[in-house]
Amino acid sequence: METFDIVFYIFATLTIVSAFVVVFTKNIMYAAFSLLFTFIGVAALYVLLHADFLAVTQILIYVGGILVLLLFGVMLTNNVVSVDIKTGTLNTIPALVAAAVIVGSLAAVFYMTWSTVGEPATAPTATTRAIGELLMTGYALPFEVASVVLLAALIGAALMARRTRKP
Amino acid sequence: MSADTLVTLSLAVLLLPLAGFVLMMFFGKKLPRQGDWLETGIITIALGIALYVLFQKMTTFAGEVGSLRFTWIDFHEVPGIGPLKIVLGFTIDNLAAIMMAVVMIISTLVHYFSIGYMHDDVRYSRYFGYLGIFTFSMLVIVLADNLFLLYVGWELVGLSSYLLIGHWYEKKSASNAAMKAFITNRVGDLGFFIGMAIMFTTFHTFGLTEIFAGLQSGQMPLGSESWLTVAGVLIFCGAIGKSAQFPLHVWLPDAMEGPTPVSALIHAATMVAAGVYLVARVFPLLTADALMVIAYIGLTTAFISATIAIAQNDIKKVLAYSTISQLGYMVMGLGVGAYTYGFMHLVTHAMFKAGLFLGSGSVIHAMHGAMHHQHDHHTDPQDIRNMGGLRTKMPVTFWAFVIYTLAISGVPLTSGFMSKDGILAGTMAFAGFTGHTLIPIVGFFVAGLTAFYMFRLVILTFLGAHADEKRFAHVHESPKVMIIPLMILAVLSVFVFYSWNPLDASHGWISQALPRPATVVPEHLAATEAAEFAEGVHHAHMPAMLLSLTVAGLGIALAFATYYWKKISADRIATSLAPVHRFLVDKWRFDELYGTVVVGGTLALTRALNWVDSKIIDGAVNGAGWATRGTSFISSRFDALVIDGIVNLSAYLSGFGGLVLRKFQTGKVQTYVLFTVASVLVLYFVFRMV
Amino acid sequence: MQTSLFNGVLAWLPNVQLAHFLIVSAILFALGLYGIVTRRNAIMVLMGVELVLNAANINLIAFSRYGGLHASGPALDGQVAAIFVIILAAAEAAIALAIVLNIYNRFQTVNVDEVSSLKE
Numbered sequence: 001m002e003t004f005d006i007v008f009y010i011f012a013t014l015t016i017v018s019a020f021v022v023v024f025t026k027n028i029m030y031a032a033f034s035l036l037f038t039f040i041g042v043a044a045l046y047v048l049l050h051a052d053f054l055a056v057t058q059i060l061i062y063v064g065g066i067l068v069l070l071l072f073g074v075m076l077t078n079n080v081v082s083v084d085i086k087t088g089t090l091n092t093i094p095a096l097v098a099a100a101v102i103v104g105s106l107a108a109v110f111y112m113t114w115s116t117v118g119e120p121a122t123a124p125t126a127t128t129r130a131i132g133e134l135l136m137t138g139y140a141l142p143f144e145v146a147s148v149v150l151l152a153a154l155i156g157a158a159l160m161a162r163r164t165r166k167p
Numbered sequence: 168m169s170a171d172t173l174v175t176l177s178l179a180v181l182l183l184p185l186a187g188f189v190l191m192m193f194f195g196k197k198l199p200r201q202g203d204w205l206e207t208g209i210i211t212i213a214l215g216i217a218l219y220v221l222f223q224k225m226t227t228f229a230g231e232v233g234s235l236r237f238t239w240i241d242f243h244e245v246p247g248i249g250p251l252k253i254v255l256g257f258t259i260d261n262l263a264a265i266m267m268a269v270v271m272i273i274s275t276l277v278h279y280f281s282i283g284y285m286h287d288d289v290r291y292s293r294y295f296g297y298l299g300i301f302t303f304s305m306l307v308i309v310l311a312d313n314l315f316l317l318y319v320g321w322e323l324v325g326l327s328s329y330l331l332i333g334h335w336y337e338k339k340s341a342s343n344a345a346m347k348a349f350i351t352n353r354v355g356d357l358g359f360f361i362g363m364a365i366m367f368t369t370f371h372t373f374g375l376t377e378i379f380a381g382l383q384s385g386q387m388p389l390g391s392e393s394w395l396t397v398a399g400v401l402i403f404c405g406a407i408g409k410s411a412q413f414p415l416h417v418w419l420p421d422a423m424e425g426p427t428p429v430s431a432l433i434h435a436a437t438m439v440a441a442g443v444y445l446v447a448r449v450f451p452l453l454t455a456d457a458l459m460v461i462a463y464i465g466l467t468t469a470f471i472s473a474t475i476a477i478a479q480n481d482i483k484k485v486l487a488y489s490t491i492s493q494l495g496y497m498v499m500g501l502g503v504g505a506y507t508y509g510f511m512h513l514v515t516h517a518m519f520k521a522g523l524f525l526g527s528g529s530v531i532h533a534m535h536g537a538m539h540h541q542h543d544h545h546t547d548p549q550d551i552r553n554m555g556g557l558r559t560k561m562p563v564t565f566w567a568f569v570i571y572t573l574a575i576s577g578v579p580l581t582s583g584f585m586s587k588d589g590i591l592a593g594t595m596a597f598a599g600f601t602g603h604t605l606i607p608i609v610g611f612f613v614a615g616l617t618a619f620y621m622f623r624l625v626i627l628t629f630l631g632a633h634a635d636e637k638r639f640a641h642v643h644e645s646p647k648v649m650i651i652p653l654m655i656l657a658v659l660s661v662f663v664f665y666s667w668n669p670l671d672a673s674h675g676w677i678s679q680a681l682p683r684p685a686t687v688v689p690e691h692l693a694a695t696e697a698a699e700f701a702e703g704v705h706h707a708h709m710p711a712m713l714l715s716l717t718v719a720g721l722g723i724a725l726a727f728a729t730y731y732w733k734k735i736s737a738d739r740i741a742t743s744l745a746p747v748h749r750f751l752v753d754k755w756r757f758d759e760l761y762g763t764v765v766v767g768g769t770l771a772l773t774r775a776l777n778w779v780d781s782k783i784i785d786g787a788v789n790g791a792g793w794a795t796r797g798t799s800f801i802s803s804r805f806d807a808l809v810i811d812g813i814v815n816l817s818a819y820l821s822g823f824g825g826l827v828l829r830k831f832q833t834g835k836v837q838t839y840v841l842f843t844v845a846s847v848l849v850l851y852f853v854f855r856m857v
Numbered sequence: 858m859q860t861s862l863f864n865g866v867l868a869w870l871p872n873v874q875l876a877h878f879l880i881v882s883a884i885l886f887a888l889g890l891y892g893i894v895t896r897r898n899a900i901m902v903l904m905g906v907e908l909v910l911n912a913a914n915i916n917l918i919a920f921s922r923y924g925g926l927h928a929s930g931p932a933l934d935g936q937v938a939a940i941f942v943i944i945l946a947a948a949e950a951a952i953a954l955a956i957v958l959n960i961y962n963r964f965q966t967v968n969v970d971e972v973s974s975l976k977e
Contacts, residue, residue, distance in 0.1 A: 008873045012881045019885055022904055023892040035904050038885075042911050045878065049922040051936050054914075054943075061943050066907060066950045073900045073954045077961045091841055095894040098844050099887040105851065106883035114875045114923075127936060134937050146944045153948035160955035836969060837894045837902070844890060 008048055015041030032071055039063050053128040170233030173259050174310075176220050177267060178235070181257075181306045183213040184274075188299035195292025206295040207278045210271070210302065217271040224264040225680060234258040234312055251371055258312035261680040262510070266309045266444055269514050270437050272659070273521045274302045276652035277432040280525050283649035284428050284532055294334060298432070301327035305437050308444065314363045314402075315373035317445070321359065321405060324438045325352050331433060332425040344421035351418040355408020359445075362401030365389060379451050382687040392454075392692060399457035402449055403464075410442025410494045413468040417757050419491055423483040427528030430483060435490050435524045436517035443497045443513050450506060451687045455694040462502025462597070462606060469495030470609050471755055473616040477623070478751035481549045482527045485624050489575065490520055492613060496590055503606065504700050505593025506683035511672065512586035515665065519574040519583055522656035526568040529645040529653065530554065530628060533561060537641035546635075551624060556633035560642045563650045565629045567657040572625050574660040576618035577719045582660050584715075585672035587614065589704070592711035596703030600695045607711075611718050618722030626730040671708065766816045771805055773823050878919035886912035897968040899957045903950065910946045914939045 018037035025031050039062040046055035135143045187209040195202040236256030245251040259267075278298060285294055304327055307320030325348075333345030367373060369388040370381045388394040406412065411419035422434045433439070446453075446461065453461070469492045476488035493516050500509025527549075534548035546553055558565045574583035591614065594607040633639035644650065666675025683697045695703070728734045741748040750756065778797050885908055892905025921935025961967050 002872075005873045008877065012877070015881060016884050016888075019888045019908055022908065023888045023895075028898060028901060031901060031904060035907065038908065038911070042885075042915060045881065045915055046918055048873075049878065049918050051918045051922070051939075054918060054936055054939055057940065057943055058914075061947055062907070062911075065947055069950050069954055070900060070903060070907075073903070073957055076958060077900065077967045089895040090835075090897055091837060091894050094841055094845075095891050098841060098848065098894070099891040101848055102844070102890065103883055103887040105848070106886065107880045110879035110883060111876050114879060127933060130933050131936055131940070134933055135940075139937050142941060146941055150944060150948050153951050157951040157955040160952070161958050837896075840890075841894050844894070 004048065008045075011041045011044040011048070015045065028074055032067065032074060035070070036063060036067055039067065051127060053131055170224075170228045170231035170259070171235060172233070173220050173223060173228060173264075174233040174235040174257055176216050177259050177263075177306075177310055178257060180213045180217045180220070180267065180271065181303060181310060183209050183216075184299040184302035184306070188296045188303060191292050191296030191299060195296055198292070201292040201295075203282050203291065203295055206299055207275075207282065210275050210278050210299070213302075214271040214275040217267050220259065221264045221268040224259065224261065225676065229261075229680075232258060232260045236312070248371060253315070254313075254372070254374060255316050256312045256374070257310040257316075259310065262444075262447060263309050265510075265514060265677065265680065267306060269517050270302065270305050270309060273432055273436040273517055274298070274305075276521065276655060277428045277525070280431075280528065280649050280652045281426075281428045283646045284528055285426060288426075290334065294331075294426070297327055297330045297334070298429075301331065301433060301438070305441065308441050313373035313375060314366065314378075317448070318356075318359065318363060318405075321356065321409065321441070321445075324409075324433075324441060325349060325356070328352075328422070328433050328438055331429040332422050334426055334429070335424070338424065340421075341424040344418075344424040348418040348422050351415050352408040355404045355406070355415050358401045358404025358407070360405075362398045362404070365394060365398040365401065375448065379687045382452055385689070392689070395452070395688060395692070396454045396456045399449070399453040400460050403446060403453075403457065403461055406442030406445050406498065407464065408442070409445070410439050410498065411468075411491050412442070412464050412495065412498055413471055414757070416468060416472060416491050417754075417761065420484050420487040420754070423481075423487050427483065427524060427531060430487070431521045431524030431528065434487065436521040439490065439494055440497070440513045440517060443494065443501065443509065446498065446501045447506065447510050450501065451684050453686075453694075454688050454692040456692075458502050458504065458694050459601075459603075460502075462499050462603075465495045465497070465499030465502050466606055466609055467495070468492070469499060469613045473613045473620070475751055475754050476620045477616065478748060480552055481547070482530065482551050482554075482624065482628065483524075483549055485551070485620060486520070486523050486527055489523075489617065489621065492617060493520065493575070496587065496610075496613070499606070499610065500590035500593055503590075503593045503597035504683065504694050504697075505590050505596075505704065507678050507681050508586055508589025508593055508672070510681055511665065511677050512583075512590055514677065515574065515582035515586045515660070518656055518659040519571040519581075522567060522571040522653060522660060523575070525649070525653055525656065526564050526571065529561065529564045529649055530557060532645055532649070533557070533564075533642050536643065537638045540641040541638055543638070551627040553634045554628045555631045556629070556639065557642065558629040560639070561629075561644045563644060564653060567650075567653040568625060568629065570657040570660050572621045576621055576723060577614060577715055579716070580662055580669050582662055582665050585662060585666060585669070585675070588708075588712050588715055589672055591715050592704045592707040593700075595707035595711050596700060597695075599703055599707070600700070611714055614715050615718035615722040618719040619726045622723050622726035623730050626726060630731060670712065673705070673708075762816055766820055770816055770820055770823070771801075773820075774801055774804070777823070875919055875923040878915055882912040882915035882919070885909075885915065899960065899967040899969050900954075902969060903953050903957075906949070906953075907946065910942055914942055917942070 015038055018034040018041065021034035022031045022038060025034065039058060043055045043058040043062075046052075046058055187206045190209075191202055191206050195206075198205060234256055235258075236254050238252050239255045240253045242251040242253075278295070281294065281298070285291055288294060301324060304320050304323030307323060308317055309320075311317040311320060329345045329349045332348055333342050336342045336345070363373070365388050366378055369386065369390075370378050372378065372381075382395070388398050408415045419434055419439065423430055425434070472488040472491035472495065476485050476492065479485045479488060493512070497509045497512045497516070500506075500512060531548050534554065538544070538546055538548055570581070574581035577584045577587045591607065591610055594610045598604045598607050633642075662669040665677055666672040668674060672678055683700070685697065686693045694700075725735075729737050753759070778801060889905045889908030889910075889912060892908060893902050894905075896902050896905060917935040917939045919935075921933060921939075924932075957967055964971065
């Protein structure tokens with residue numbers, strides 16, 4: 001039992017518990033804030049996996065971008081002053097069964113297949129430069145396509161959100 | 168410049184209509200004149216390139232085959248197979264070059280004709296866009312050098328045909344016809360797909376060249392010779408659907424609900440000929456048995472549809488059945504081994520049948536205009552009984568129409584004479600080699616029928632007196648943009664473009680360019696060898712020519728005697744042979760048969776299942792009593808179905824389908840997600856078990 | 858007493874390996890899926906989608922660190938894939954929220970089960 005393991009268990013617990021809150025709370029604001037902790041927990045797991053660049057990206061984009069966007073969505077579509085910020089659920093029982101079966105089977109497969117894979121021999125290095133090189137060489141085409149996708153999403157989102165519907 | 172440069176040029180021809188489609192879809196409505204000049208211009212440029220490619224192929228690069236290939240997916244090592252790559256490509260051989268030129272010529276003329284015919288249509292720009300995507304898809308079929316791309320184009324033309332048949336989708340009949348065409352084609356395409364899969368399983372490639380090479384080296388599909396025949400027939404199933412061959416011919420007459428220029432382009436000249444093109448492409452791998460099946464299917468189609476055409480009164484329906492009949496001819500020609508003439512008939516038929524449809528479009532346009540002028544919205548502008556005497560009012564349309572009719576009837580000096588004669592000589596030679604004498608007998612009979620019903624159409628439409636004097640005064644010749652394509656097609660229906668000798672096409676450039684390809688199947692499975700067969704055709708040529716002239720002359724004379732001089736009363740024949748006449752008017756009751764067997768069979772099955780369900784739910788309380796009642800109920804309903812034919816069967820079916828499917832169609836995405844997840848889990852555990 | 862219980866738990870928890878990360882990701886995935894399926898509010902559904910995407914990313918990065926699929930060992934390709942997932946998640950969130958706003962303008966609700974005019 002080393003520091004690494006203790007840190008892992010702490011952040012794994014944080015991630016899973018806050019994800020539970022996201023999924024099960026009735027209050028949409030609580031859910032959004034718990035999602036913040038889930039994202040931070042996941043970022044910490046990235047750090048433990050020596051993916052420093054990804055961890056920073058996770059914080060920047062998920063916490064700084066997507067979460068803020070979601071909060072905007074909440075604010076714009078709910079009357080915050082009134083109490084209508086709680087949300088209902090449906091399909092609870094079948095979904096619970098399906099989720100349980102999925103967790104069970106996935107965990108079983110993962111554990112049985114990869115339980116023996118331990119810490120790799122290679123020493124961790126900073127990944128930013130290597131990722132940058134990969135993006136500019138082997139993954140140049142997907143990278144460019146992704147930029148086009150982002151541009152299209154930008155224009156599309158602006159167009160859709162601003163379009164006023166004729167009565 | 169090399170033969171491969173021609174492929175690059177052909178790719179330009181392929182992509183120009185696609186560009187036209189994209190431009191028309193996005194900007195068509197904003198352009199002046201809704202952009203018809205843009206799409207038409209693009210197609211005209213593509214036509215220029217296509218003709219240049221054909222000319223170069225026939226002169227400088229005769230005998231060279233250009234191709235362009237690329238790796239689509241590289242699977243590297245696949246367990247049990249070894250290295251697997253899917254290589255796709257385009258090729259331009261003589262067959263593709265000629266077909267491409269035919270497609271582009273018809274497409275261009277139809278574009279110009281449409282400017283006049285569709286000029287105040289609501290979805291004018293979209294119509295031109297659809298014409299563009301159709302031309303693109305058709306060229307994919309033509310240029311593909313492998314079954315995979317061919318299949319892609321095959322489905323794309325199906326889609327564009329669906330869009331164009333349903334162009335006036337406000338009309339219920341039009342949207343129904345579009346669905347019927349699509350679904351009927353699906354049946355044939357399934358066969359094509361299975362055939363393709365058999366080939367791929369064995370040879371691990373879609374490339375036709377590789378498949379032929381594999382067969383030649385003695386490797387058999389799935390390791391057995393009979394599978395080769397089966398695979399050939401299955402691939403031909405695609406042609407049965409697309410080329411409207413018996414028993415899947417029922418969609419083509421209904422497809423006439425689309426705009427008439429579309430019927431000319433898609434349902435007369437090009438798309439329906441794709442099936443014939445497919446058979447020509449895979450010709451080397453067809454065994455003698457497969458060819459026999461093909462020949463008999465073509466024969467049956469030609470005969471059935473020719474008889475139906477006699478009894479139809481809608482000008483487009485007559486032409487539709489005549490198209491099916493001529494397609495049957497082509498398929499029969501290929502089936503008996505008259506490869507060259509079968510394909511040549513495709514080319515000549517494309518010209519004169521497109522002309523016939525455009526001519527009928529011109530007539531309908533004029534009739535419609537005159538009726539519109541009189542505020543008459545009840546009379547059918549397509550019914551030939553409402554026509555007559557149009558010769559004096561529409562001289563250009565009339566003379567062009569007469570030339571096409573002479574061509575389809577097989578009168579000398581026309582293109583149709585040469586190709587049809589070749590096919591008939593081929594059937595005689597085939598009968599000589601194999602003893603199947605039924606094929607030439609029915610073939611000649613159908614030739615006579617063709618002449619008869621085509622001249623019936625001409626006489627009732629253009630000669631005699633018009634049905635309504637007042638309306639007649641308002642009939643006018645169509646605008647120039649419509650009649651010039653008619654003139655061009657009329658000129659192209661003359662023999663000189665195909666062979667210098669009007670009586671024998673065997674030395675014409677098409678015959679020289681398209682010799683029958685050598686077969687790749689083992690010798691004991693192959694049909695009569697090409698050179699020997701050509702010898703047989705040569706001997707049969709003279710009697711075939713005399714016979715076909717006789718039957719065509721008889722047909723024409725009979726048509727004039729019945730409908731022009733009225734020596735024979737058509738009505739009296741119709742009444743004295745009322746059951747036969749009824750049967751022909753009802754199109755051999757194929758729609759009813761499919762309605763009863765397919766739809767009714769499904770319905771009976773669903774009824775039976777429904778019964779089982781309610782039985783289980785009710786429990787065994789009143790079991791015996793209910794069972795007796797249920798059985799008698801079903802058998803009585805089934806009896807009523809068999810005896811009465813169909814009574815609103817489609818409504819029953821959709822009602823029942825809705826009842827079942829409503830449970831799944833909740834409109835909630837999340838329920839769908841749940842279904843998906845559950846299915847994935849079930850699949851996972853099923854595969855775990857296995 | 859308490860220290861020994863703590864030590865006992867620590868001893869029971871095994872050393873962290875690849876499988877641990879994978880199981881965390883499996884739990885996140887199932888939670889996200891549960892959220893997607895059960896929530897009536899469209900924005901909550903989106904949160905579920907983000908959870909699923911994060912679960913996938915943990916998987917990708919864990920394999921990138923530990924190897925386990927190839928004999929060739931760890932490689933950075935998993936992290937690059939994760940970057941693309943993040944990029945697409947950002948695009949998806951923007952588009953999805955624009956759609957949600959449109960739905961809100963039109964139906965005055967963001968509850969996905971009430972927006973079922975496709976059913977008719």
